[in-house]
Amino acid sequence: MKDELFLRGEKVPMTKEAVRALALSKLDLHHARHFIDVGAGTGSVSIEAALHFPALKVTAIERNPAALALMAQNCRHFACENIVRIQANAPVVVEEKADAVFIGGSGGNLASLIDWALEQLHPAGRLVMTFILQENLTRALAHLQHRGIAPLDCQQIQVSALSPLGSGHYFKANNPVYVIACQKEEAHV
Numbered sequence: 001m002k003d004e005l006f007l008r009g010e011k012v013p014m015t016k017e018a019v020r021a022l023a024l025s026k027l028d029l030h031h032a033r034h035f036i037d038v039g040a041g042t043g044s045v046s047i048e049a050a051l052h053f054p055a056l057k058v059t060a061i062e063r064n065p066a067a068l069a070l071m072a073q074n075c076r077h078f079a080c081e082n083i084v085r086i087q088a089n090a091p092v093v094v095e096e097k098a099d100a101v102f103i104g105g106s107g108g109n110l111a112s113l114i115d116w117a118l119e120q121l122h123p124a125g126r127l128v129m130t131f132i133l134q135e136n137l138t139r140a141l142a143h144l145q146h147r148g149i150a151p152l153d154c155q156q157i158q159v160s161a162l163s164p165l166g167s168g169h170y171f172k173a174n175n176p177v178y179v180i181a182c183q184k185e186e187a188h189v
């Protein structure tokens, strides 16, 4: 879905369209029943997942009240009824286990957030994380290794979009984003 379709707030950064597409692909929600979106911000990831999979229950956790209000507006804007919004600073208790967790905002306590996310997941569940800080990427990879989990995939994505400049056009660069995907437990054949 195009970024322009979402209502935006000045101080609420959004996961961009191309990054969402990669993250949602890695989350592998086709057979999922419950998806948790942590640092859900504008709700763009939750909403895109909810619209693609109407039978999916989405739990969207966000600590910033302004972002949560914006997310509520976006949920109404897209008529999404399968999203439960929670205002909290994760880790937080979520009763129902999930098939997939997305960490799009980590606010400092990354190792405990990853441990909590793994705890929330069913054994074959997917955890996908996005970072813009290299230090967070390094911390996340080190913590997964410490937990004995090899990433399924780790990509840097950098997208440039055609933009007008003077009498012509150029490709305006977005900042690079790191996307890590892993599975709680390896599938046994």
Ligand SMILES: C[S@@+](CC[C@H](N)C(=O)[O-])C[C@H]1O[C@@H](n2cnc3c(N)ncnc32)[C@H](O)[C@@H]1O
Binding pocket: 012, 013, 014, 015, 016, 038, 039, 040, 041, 042, 043, 044, 045, 061, 062, 063, 064, 067, 088, 089, 090, 091, 104, 105, 106, 107, 108
């Ligand atoms: C990059 S932004 C939002 C991205 C979101 N996926 C979107 O598309 O709008 C990250 C968000 O994570 C939130 N956040 C950071 N750490 C958090 C935590 N521990 N619990 C809940 N929200 C958190 C921030 O308040 C911020 O709104």
